[in-house]
Amino acid sequence: MQNNPAAYTSDVYKPDKVAIIGGGIASLILADYLSKKNPNLEITILCKDSDIALQGSSNKQGAIYPLLQAGKSIISTFYAQAFEHAIKYYRETLPSASVVSHQWCGVLQQAFNPTMPEKFKEISQLWAHITEYIDDKSSSELAGISTPYSSLYFKDGGWINPNQFCKWLLNDLISNRKVSILQNTEVKSISKSHLGDSWEVFSDGLTTVADHVVICAGIDSPLVTYASINSIPIDGVLGQVSSFNTESSTQPLKTVLCHKGYITPSDGKYQAFGATFEKNYESITSTQEAMSQNIAQIKKVFPFQDWAQQVSNELVIHNNAAVRATTPDHIPIAGELFDWSWIKHHVDNNNGKYKRADKIQGKLDNPLQGLYCLTGLGARGLTSAPILADMVSDLIVNSGRVSKPLNNLIETTAPMRFQLREYKRTKVLPKVN
Numbered sequence: 370m371q372n373n374p375a376a377y378t379s380d381v382y383k384p385d386k387v388a389i390i391g392g393g394i395a396s397l398i399l400a401d402y403l404s405k406k407n408p409n410l411e412i413t414i415l416c417k418d419s420d421i422a423l424q425g426s427s428n429k430q431g432a433i434y435p436l437l438q439a440g441k442s443i444i445s446t447f448y449a450q451a452f453e454h455a456i457k458y459y460r461e462t463l464p465s466a467s468v469v470s471h472q473w474c475g476v477l478q479q480a481f482n483p484t485m486p487e488k489f490k491e492i493s494q495l496w497a498h499i500t501e502y503i504d505d506k507s508s509s510e511l512a513g514i515s516t517p518y519s520s521l522y523f524k525d526g527g528w529i530n531p532n533q534f535c536k537w538l539l540n541d542l543i544s545n546r547k548v549s550i551l552q553n554t555e556v557k558s559i560s561k562s563h564l565g566d567s568w569e570v571f572s573d574g575l576t577t578v579a580d581h582v583v584i585c586a587g588i589d590s591p592l593v594t595y596a597s598i599n600s601i602p603i604d605g606v607l608g609q610v611s612s613f614n615t616e617s618s619t620q621p622l623k624t625v626l627c628h629k630g631y632i633t634p635s636d637g638k639y640q641a642f643g644a645t646f647e648k649n650y651e652s653i654t655s656t657q658e659a660m661s662q663n664i665a666q667i668k669k670v671f672p673f674q675d676w677a678q679q680v681s682n683e684l685v686i687h688n689n690a691a692v693r694a695t696t697p698d699h700i701p702i703a704g705e706l707f708d709w710s711w712i713k714h715h716v717d718n719n720n721g722k723y724k725r726a727d728k729i730q731g732k733l734d735n736p737l738q739g740l741y742c743l744t745g746l747g748a749r750g751l752t753s754a755p756i757l758a759d760m761v762s763d764l765i766v767n768s769g770r771v772s773k774p775l776n777n778l779i780e781t782t783a784p785m786r787f788q789l790r791e792y793k794r795t796k797v798l799p800k801v802n
Contacts, residue, residue: 377704377705377707377779377780377783377785377786378704378705378764378769378770378771378779379705379734379735379738379769380768380769381581381705381738381739381764381768381769382580382738382739382768383765383766383767383768384410384579384580384581384739384765384766385409385410385411385580386410386411386412386413386567386578386579386580386581387403387410387411387412387413387579387580387581387582387583387765388412388413388414388415388568388570388577388579388581388582388583389412389413389414389415389582389583389585390415390556390570390582390583390584390585390586390593391414391415391416391584391585391586391587391589391590391744392414392415392416392417392418392420392421392422392423392424392535392550392552393421393422393424393425393426393535393585393587393750394422394425394426394531394534394535394750394751394754395585395587395743395744395746395750395754395757395758396414396416396583396585396743397414397421397535397538397539397542398458398538398754398755398758399583399585399743399758399761399762400412400414400542400548401462401538401542401758402758402759402762403762403765403766404542404546404547404548406762406763406766407766408546408547409547410547410766411547411549412542412546412547412548412549413548413549413550413551413577413579414539414548414549414550414551415550415551415554415556415570415572415577416550416551416552416553416554417553417554417555417556417586417589418552418553419552419553420552421535421536421539421550421552422531422532422535422536424587424588424691424692425587425588425691425692425693425694425746425750426531426532426535426750427531427532427689427691428530428531428532428610428641428689428691429470429530429532429610429612429636429639429641429687429689430470430528430529430530430610430612430633430636430639430640430641431528431529431530431531431641431750431751432476432526432527432528432625432627432631432633432751433452433455433456433459433476433526433527433528433529433751433752434452434476434478434523434526434625434627434749434752435448435449435451435452435496435499435523435749435752436448436699436749436752437449437492437495437496437500437521438492439488439491439492440491440495441495443700443781444699444700445492445495445496446781447700447753447778447781447782448749448752448753449496449499450756450777450778451749451752451753451755451756451757452499452523452525452526452752453499454755454756454759455751455752455753455754455755455756456525456526457755458755458759459471459529459755460473462538463529463534464537468533468537469529469530469533469534469537470529470530470533470636471527471528471529471530471534472527472528472634472636473525473526473527474527474528474623474624474625474634475511475522475523475524475525475526475527475624475625476522476523476526476527476624476625476627477508477511477512477516477520477521477522477523477624477625477626477627478520478521478522478523478627479508479516479518479519479520479626479627479628479670480518480519480520480521481518481628481629481670485518486502486519489502489519489520489521490502492521493521499523499525500521500522500523501521501522501524502519502520502521502522503519503520503522504519505517505518505519505520507520507522508520508522511623511624512622512623512624512626513621513622513623513624514619514621514622514626514674514676515674515676516626516671516674517671517673517674526625527625528625528633528634528641529751530636531751551572551575551577554572554573554575555572555573556570556571556572556586556593557571557572557573557593557594558571558593558594558595559571559582559584559593559594559595559740560595561736562578566580567579567580567739568580568581568582568739568740570582580739581739581740581741581765582739582740582741583741583742583743583761583765584601584706584740584741584742584743584744585742585743585744586744587603587692587694587744587746588603588605588692588693588694590603590694590742590744590745591603595706595737595740596706596708596709596736596737597709598709598799600706600709600784600787600788601702601706601742601744601745601784602696602697602702602787603694603695603696603702603744603745604648604694604695604696604697605648605650605692605693605694605695606646606647606648606692606693606695606747606748607645607646607647607648607650607653607690607691607692607693608643608644608645608646608647608690608691608692608693608748609643609644609645609655609656609659609660609662609663609688609689609690610641610642610643610644610663610688610689610691611641611642611643611659611660611663611664611685611687611688611689612639612640612641612642612685612686612687612688613635613639613640613642613680613684613685613686614638614640614684614685614686615635615637615638615640616684617640617680617684618675618676618677618679618680619632619635619640619642619676619677619680620635620640621676622634622635622640628666628667628670628671629666629670630642630643630644630663630666630667631643631644632667639686639687642663642667643663644663644748645659645662645663647659650692653690653691653692654690655688655689655690656688656690657682659688659690660682660685660688661682664680664681664682664685667680668680693746693747693748693750694744694745694746694747695745695747695748696745696747697787698786699747700745700781700782701743701744701745701746701747701753701757701782702742702743702744702745702782702783702784703741703742703743703744703757703760703761703778703782703783703784704741704742704760704761704764704779704782704783704784704785705735705737705738705740705741705764705769705783705784705785706737706740706741706742706784706785707735707737707784707785707788708735708736708737709788709798709799710733710736711733711734711735711736711737712785712788712789712792712798713792713798714729714730714733715729715733716789716792718792718793718796718797719793719796720793721789721790721792721793722789741761741764741765742784743757743758743761756775756778757778757782759775760775760778760779760782763775
């Protein structure tokens with residue numbers, strides 16, 4: 370590895386076989402990029418469920434727009450780049466809307482409290498190439514329903530049906546490329562082969578051998594054993610999205626409308642709205658209580674709009690609960706995994722940075738070479754999945770190197786960033802149970 374804080378990668382060998390653990394949208398888009406960059410690559414997707422997209426990618430409608438903050442923060446910079454990348458990827462990849470429901474209708478992010486207008490004006494100046502600040506009148510005209518708030522308008526945003534997209538993409542991957550899937554296959558552990566030249570992926574009664582492996586399992590990512598300590602810090606947040614029928618007063622809506630939650634335009638049958646955020650959940654099931662919370666949120670944010678006050682539980686025809694995988698710093702985790710022994714050998718625990726070359730005694734390759742993760746995409750997985758899949762696929766097929774436009778992402782999303790912070794803070798390696 371280069372003695373460079375931004376080079377969180379190894380000069381790894383190019384694989385013939387790749388295993389991807391997980392059956393959601395990130396896994397499938399990663400397989401798409403990998404198979405396009407190397408058509409001869411044999412890719413196996415291992416999904417713990419009986420079908421794909423039953424977890425975080427299970428909603429009928431999901432919005433595509435970035436998370437932007439006042440000031441050019443790391444989070445804003447990442448999501449601005451991810452948003453542009455996502456729009457390009459989906460526009461080039463999606464089939465017709467009759468096959469996979471989607472709509473490039475724009476997204477309005479509402480300034481629903483008194484501090485937001487000034488904040489949004491600053492954001493619109495910083496990110497003028499992807500958004501603009503518009504007043505309440507323009508917001509109402511674009512939305513097709515009255516709204517009392519000004520907005521950030523993302524004209525290139527919209528929504529897609531992630532569940533339909535995943536199933537369509539998997540069919541294309543299996544039919545036209547060297548991609549296969551193993552369903553009802555819950556991965557328990559991963560280890561290097563006896564010769565150290567490949568990885569063995571273990572599930573109940575089955576061992577899958579691959580040159581490279583990507584842990585892309587969302588909330589289950591920390592449960593996969595691959596070393597003495599799994600260093601993927603993920604928390605789960607349960608969210609429920611509900612859907613109105615075609616009789617709802619929200620039917621005239623023409624754009625995605627974001628407030629504390631969001632409402633999408635109708636797809637002709639369903640009109641999604643939500644979502645709840647529950648950290649301390651006991652089960653992953655949809656409830657009447659969460660549905661009522663979604664309804665109440667609309668009424669609270671729009672107290673004087675007739676269309677908002679007319680919505681009710683009786684108009685809801687579908688509810689879907691799923692767990693979002695989130696990270697401590699709200700940025701997804703994507704890249705090569707590194708063992709603690711490598712960090713101890715190469716990193717100064719006083720500052721969390723790489724040691725000078727003359728301070729490194731001997732050579733120690735990363736014991737986890739060829740093992741990656743792509744997880745922690747949170748509530749904006751539709752927006753971040755394409756750029757992260759593009760970057761990780763570059764690392765895999767290009768021996769640890771990525772194309773220049775993606776190079777800045779390596780350090781931002783590196784799994785190792787959490788290990789470096791902990792090592793600097795505690796000065797010691799974590800204890801092994």
